[in-house]
Amino acid sequence: MKFPRPKRKIVTEAAQSLTFTRRAMVVGGLQVGIGALLAGRMAWISVVQHEKYSMLAESNRVNLTLIPPRRGWIIDRNGRPLANNRTDFRVDLIPQRMTDADGTVRHLAELLSLPPDEVDRIRDELDKSAGFRPVQVADKLTYDQYAAVSVRLPDLPGVAPSQGFSRYYPAGASVGHLLGYVGSASAKDYEERRDPLLITPGFKVGKDGLEKSFDQRLTGKPGAKRVEVTARGKIVQELTTRSDTPGNTIQLTIDAGLQDYAGRRLATQSGSVVVIDCHNGDVLAMASMPSFDPNSFSDGISHLEWEMLSKDDHVPLRNKTLQGLYPPGSTVKPMVALALLEGGFSPEDTVNCAGALRVGNTLFHCHSRRGHGGVNMKRAIAQSCDIYFYVMAQRLGMDRIAAMARRVGMGQKFPLPFPSQSYGTVPDPDWKLKKYGKEWQIYDTVNATIGQGYMLINPLQMAVMASRLATGRELMPNFILGERHPDAQPIPGVSDAHLATIRDAMNAVVNGGGTGGAARSSIPGVMIAGKTGTAQVRRITMAERAGGVRGNAGLPFKLRDHALFQGFAPFDNPRYAVACIIEHGGHLNRNEDAPMIASDTLSYLFDPKKAMEKLETLEKGWGGPPAERQARQMAAFRLAKAIEKGEVVPQPASNAADNGADNAAEPTRPAPPPPAPEDTGDVPPPPGSNAAAP
């Protein structure tokens, strides 16, 4: 087009018409040009970039859903399952597909006989649920219930019965603290690992105990399901499915039968039993009772059950075997005797026990008020004479006793597959100066030699001590069967002659008219050797002593003495070592006292049938096996709650803390050591956090 020259140009009708024609052609040309441009652009997108956009369309269309992997089993040394997976039948509701929500829920409640509070929960969640997120109606259904819902599906739009796997612990409460439990991953877990598996419904992670420590080995590889979904997340059809790879099996050194026996044998007491194989340090049983049922924890524990457990003064939520710290009491005496022998004292050195000994300006008493008369080492251990050890320990000095204590495992932190352990204290002058800035006093030595004062031990350490006294070797506790360990070395400074003396004395405790007669073995040919202990948890004042020490039966539970026993069998060729601590047991009941519990537990290893018969007879007197008793306790608690409902505001959290603090408190000590930092860590999270996780 020519550039018009405005000034000269004379515009006529004909010229204007020509201009129009030219310009209309330009407009038409532009239209064709833009049309071609658009076609070219479209070709660019749909031909050149076709692959890129095809992939994007496909990733829009196809949604990958993870199938949670089945968790690896935990089996005992004989291959019996301690934790496995149970086929789980469950029913969910998909809100968007429901036509008559009210009627469907009513129908389901009838079919599955759901309790009214569950129906309320379902209605609640249905109101809150948006889109296609399913609402759980019920899980752990029987096959019959599952089938009953499945056949009625045509009448129940939006109801989705399904089959999955849930963790199952056949032994229930007796493995609670050993294995821990599983639960939905917390928001924190997800923030740390960013693994989409963690937020997959139905996926559980180990929350405590071995389940937590071996979580990675137990977790398998997830399967995947490709489904076609709409933009709003509605599933149109399933495309392909890849099945999951289950996690690895873990074989423990635990003997399932023994573990269960030990848990049941602890009766109604708050206590713990640990059994160690003297050949290699394998832990055969590690029971802490009462306990929670890991099955109910793994499906999300109810508020009520949590409240009951945390209010119980027998602290079922604490793993006493690793986190319970107790003054070892007289159970340290064989160890002190070993130190004396190492220090060159003769076992025949005699001390006269008159029932009390003045140290400085304090009068220290023997448990026998009349005194034992002249005692040598064997008699001092057998009769648990305090005066002998008061005197001899002062001659030897605390440093050498503390050194021996550490060599037999006291105060030692073992490399264990548990998230937390408290490892107690072996006090010595350096430790006290560092900790409290005060000089070590004679009375500190006197206190320590009878396992009081600053000295603290956990039940596992006590079992290790028993096994080391039995074998003279530095055995290490061990939970994984077949794991390679360096051979245990002999304890330095301990000769076979020393060991023979100690074993002989410990045999006398049980079989020679000593304090542990209750632990006498019922198995012919198997002699149990051991040492009893009593740990005071309160100071006995001069005034009280003058008026007569109050018996344990008259004291409130929290002030009663702890009862302890450590030992091994057979005494002449030790095969198994045992430790038992009964919290606030107070030696009130011979059947439920530490020596007999330890002895019966050992007897199970030699004659399970006979041991079981005795236990079943005893259990009748206690009101049946633990599960039965716990169910009864739960029912009573529920009833009590129902009665007081609306009048009392329950505060489960503060109660749990109280229990923990009480347990660690030691009124006899001038300044009790602070509770172990793990104390709060071992308490499982409140039920709210479990239920809230999707």
Added chain:
Amino acid sequence: MSIIPQPLTQFPWRVLALLAAIAGFGTIVLYSAAGGSITPWAINQSVRFCVFVVMALVLSRIPIELFARFAFPAYGGLLAALVLVELIGGVAGGSQRWINLGFMQLQPSEFMKPVIVLAVARFYARLPVGEIRGWNAIWPALVLIGAPWALVLVQPDLGTATMIAAGGVTVMFLAGLPLRIFIGSGLTLAAVVPIAFSFLHDYQQKRVLIFLDPESDPLGAGYHISQSKIAIGSGGIFGKGFLKGTQSHLDYLPEGHTDFVFATMAEEWGLVGGVLLIGAFLLLFRWGIRVSLRAPDKFTRLVAAGLTTTIFFYVAINLMMVMGLAPVVGIPLPFMSYGGSSMLTVMLCVGIIMAIDREARRRSRSIGNWS
């Protein structure tokens, strides 16, 4: 003389067949977009098309002088309606684009698209020939265009405002205004755009920015363009097949039956379907331009070419938007997008062009009779 009766030969068969083909294709796409169902969109759209075809044929019988006479009154009425809409919107709070007449909702900005062409054409038709290079040829047209443009822009409806301005300016160009004016103002516009940008609403600015880089916000405001490109790109050359589009059927493509109907079509019919559709529209524009070239006078020439360009702007802006070459401004694709008002406007344009076509044939015949 042909043996076929004159009214039949005069009847615009060819253009009607073209329109029916495009609209029929649109109906098929709407049938697929509804998941293989003639309800709710396909049936409505085809009935509407039939009604509007009849309306266009009636329009084509109206003497062309009537359009010329009513160009300014119609323009004035619509301008008043636009002001009224603005007032009602101000009272009701928020933006409102229509007046409720009781039996229907009138959207004056929609009708302004063809009427601005008529008004500006009318102005230039009445302008003495010698004035065309003077200042008097420019400012009245600018006022005619500027007033509705500003009113629609503040609604705010950037897409319609752009179309009104483009339609009016096209007529100015066709009327023979000096070319330097267009080149000069084009350059000025390029300089002014960044300043104008700062006056846009936040959401409009955002749309423009996201248009420039849709992947920056694929789940937010860029979602439309991203999903549309995915639909077109994944269709490939021959498409995924009828009723097999995943983007539209699984609801990933938003507005898949209205503004983004082209993406729905391209996913299932591929590049082939797209090129055929663009070709069909080009045939329609070719018919419009050819009508304007044989039109008997200045007014009809300008109107025929101007209205053709208006339809062209619908198509071009919509396709550019769908393919990620323009921001999302809400301009539907004629005959394809589901919706009544845009089809009414486009059929008005077609009807008027047909009337001009008829007039041109009548005059050329009478001239032929003379000679």
